[in-house]
Structures are given as structure tokens and as C-alpha cells.
Amino acid sequence: MSSDLAFIGAICALVALAGVGIPLLIAQRNRRIVAETSSALAALHELNGRYAASVMPLPVITRRYRATTTSKSAFDRFRLREFLMDALLDEETRLAFDIDARLERMRRYSAYTNELTDVGSRSIGRSGDRRVNPEKYSRIERRLFHKEMLTAPTPVATVAAVVTYTSPQGRNSYRRDLAWGFVELRAGLDEARRQRAAKSTSEYLRRRERSLLTPKLRTDILRRDGSRCRICGASADTGAALHVDHIVPISRGGRTEPSNLQTLCQSCNLGKSNRFVG
Ligand SMILES: [Zn+2]
Structure with missing residues (x-):
């Protein structure tokens, strides 16, 4: 009795297995035939062979920069974005190389995808084999073509900057984070480089303006102003130390030319410092 049941059970299992298994075997056979006979797939393999090494994804760019502050107010004032950009500039050459x-x-x-489009439009649907129904052949061919395309080496980066502050005895902890992906990393490094270039340009211009104030020009301005402070009238005769001063400071775009220069005594000059409001 139990052996009869076991026998029936075994038959049922076989039927079920055949029901699933035979179509599976046929599908495998069809795939193999298409893979062996499709000119589109042959062209794709040739193309993949030429490009595979040069389009393989490179590792994720990973950086983590940490800063800690010694007071809560320094933490509040801390410019995390500038900190990160400075850190990037410190390893600029390496990062630029990795990004490029x-x-x-x-x-x-x-x-690769341009050539792929050509290959696809030229050869998909052009092959066939009498052992496989044409419609099925073309469906399998398309599916295999898509499956075997090389995937894009989309660049990935995880760049993080963190600033922390822990109060004495560790009572309170504060933390701010900044996280950049590849796109932000690339833009951030570009921006940092531009800012540095602009800064060095403006520093260069300031140095140049300062160098234009020659001893000769200084003497000319003192003579023009009668060797007196233009604010309080003090003169060298009364012991005042006279300076030639930029009316609009160089730091605010003032030029070194007579119309922007004036004679001031030391105390008026120091009082003035950079209080110019333009
Ligand atoms: Zn004065």
C-alpha cells in the first residue's frame, strides 16, 4: 500500500519535473543556437573585447577629513566647506589625476556606445537559424545583446568632512558633516582652484600697486600737499611723521596715482586705517 503511494508520488514528481524541465532545456538550447549563430552577438563580442579594459569601472574615490575645535564658539564659526576645499587643494594633483x-x-x-548603436542597427535581426522560430530567435538575440553590453563606468566618490567639538568632561558633543559625491567633488575642486587663482591674482595686483608708490612719487605728493597732514595740518617741522596714504585703500581697489594719494601724519593715518567707506 505505502509502496504504491510512493510509486504514484514518484510519477507525479517526474511529470512535474518534466513540465518545468523540458521547456527549460529547450530555452537553453535556443539560447545556445542564437549565441553561436548571431552576427550581432559576434560583433558585440568583438566590440567588447576592444573596449573592456578601458571602460572597466575604477574604484570609488574615498576621502574623509576631520577637524576638531577647542571651543563651542569656534565650532559655530567653523567653515566646513572651506575646510574641505583646502583639504582637497592639499592633494590636488592626486585628486585631479583620479578624476580625469x-x-x-x-x-x-x-x-563604445556610439559603436554599439551602429553594430546594433546594422546587425540585430539579420541572423537566423532554421532550428529556431524566427520571432523567438530575434527576441532571444535582443535579450542577449542587452545583457552582454558593457556597463557604464560611472564614477563614484564618497568625500566627507566632519567637524566636532566636545565640551570639557565630555558633557556635550557637537558635530557637523558635509558629504560630497563625484559631481560635487569635481565641481568643488574646480572652484577651489579658481578661488586660489583669483586670490593670487588680486594679491599680485595689490603688490604691484604698492610697488608703484616709488620714493619719487612719495616726494612729489609731499611737495604737492605742502608737507602737511591733509586732515590736521601737522607738518614735519612740528615733529609729525608724514605718510603718503591711499585715499581709497589698495585692498578696496584704490590705485596708486596722485588723485588717490594724500599726505597724512602718523596719528591721522592710523586713525583712518581702513575705515574708508566708499
Ligand atoms: Zn594729521
Whole structure:
């Protein structure tokens, strides 16, 4: 009795297995035939062979920069974004190299997809085999073509900056985070480089303006102003130390030319300092 049941059970299992298994075997056979006979797939493999090495994704760019402050007010004032940009500039060469290498892979990949489109439109649907129904053949061919395309080497970066402050005895902890992906990293490094270039340009211009105030020009201005402070009238005769001063300071775009220069005594000059309001 129990052996009869076991026998029936075994038959049922076999039927079920065949029901699932035979179509599976047929599908496998069809895939193999398409893979062996499709000119589109052959062209794709040739293309993949030429590009595979140069479009392989590169590792994630990972950076983590930490800062701690010694007071809560310094923590509040801490400029995390500037801190991060300075840190990036410190390893600028390396980062620029890593970024460029990844962009180059994307350029190669775009050349690959151009060729891929050509290959696809030229050869998909052009092959067939009498052992496989044409409609089924073309469906399998398309599916395999898509499956075997190389994937894009999309660059990935995880760049983080963290500033923390812990109060004495560790009573309170504060923390701010900044997280950048590849796009922000690339833009951030560009911005940091531009800012540095602008800064050095303006520093250069200031140095140049200062150097234009020659001993000769200084003497000319003192003579023009009668060797007297233009604010209080003190003169060298009464013991005042006279300076030639920029009316609009160089730091605010003032030029070194007679119309922007004046004679001031030391105390008027120090009192003035950078209080110019333009
Ligand atoms: Zn004065």
C-alpha cells in the first residue's frame, strides 16, 4: 500500500519535473543556437573585447577629513566647506589625476556606445537559424545583446568632512558633516582652484600697486600737499611723521596715482586705517 503511494508520488514528481524541465532545456538550447549563430552577438563580442579594459569601472574615490575645535564658539564659526576645499587643494594633483582618469573612462564608454548603436542597427535581426522560430530567435538575440553590453563606468566618490567639538568632561558633543559625491567633488575642486587663482591674482595686483608708490612719487605728493597732514595740518617741522596714504585703500581697489594719494601724519593715518567707506 505505502509502496504504491510512493510509486504514484514518484510519477507525479517526474511529470512535474518534466513540465518545468523540458521547456527549460529547450530555452537553453535556443539560447545556445542564437549565441553561436548571431552576427550581432559576434560583433558585440568583438566590440567588447576592444573596449573592456578601458571602460572597466575604477574604484570609488574615498576621502574623509576631520577637524576638531577647542571651543563651542569656534565650532559655530567653523567653515566646513572651506575646510574641505583646502583639504582637497592639499592633494590636488592626486585628486585631479583620479578624476580625469574616471572622466576618460566615461569618454571611452561614450565612444563604445556610439559603436554599439551602429553594430546594433546594422546587425540585430539579420541572423537566423532554421532550428529556431524566427520571432523567438530575434527576441532571444535582443535579450542577449542587452545583457552582454558593457556597463557604464560611472564614477563614484564618497568625500566627507566632519567637524566636532566636545565640551570639557565630555558633557556635550557637537558635530557637523558635509558629504560630497563625484559631481560635487569635481565641481568643488574646480572652484577651489579658481578661488586660489583669483586670490593670487588680486594679491599680485595689490603688490604691484604698492610697488608703484616709488620714493619719487612719495616726494612729489609731499611737495604737492605742502608737507602737511591733509586732515590736521601737522607738518614735519612740528615733529609729525608724514605718510603718503591711499585715499581709497589698495585692498578696496584704490590705485596708486596722485588723485588717490594724500599726505597724512602718523596719528591721522592710523586713525583712518581702513575705515574708508566708499
Ligand atoms: Zn594729521
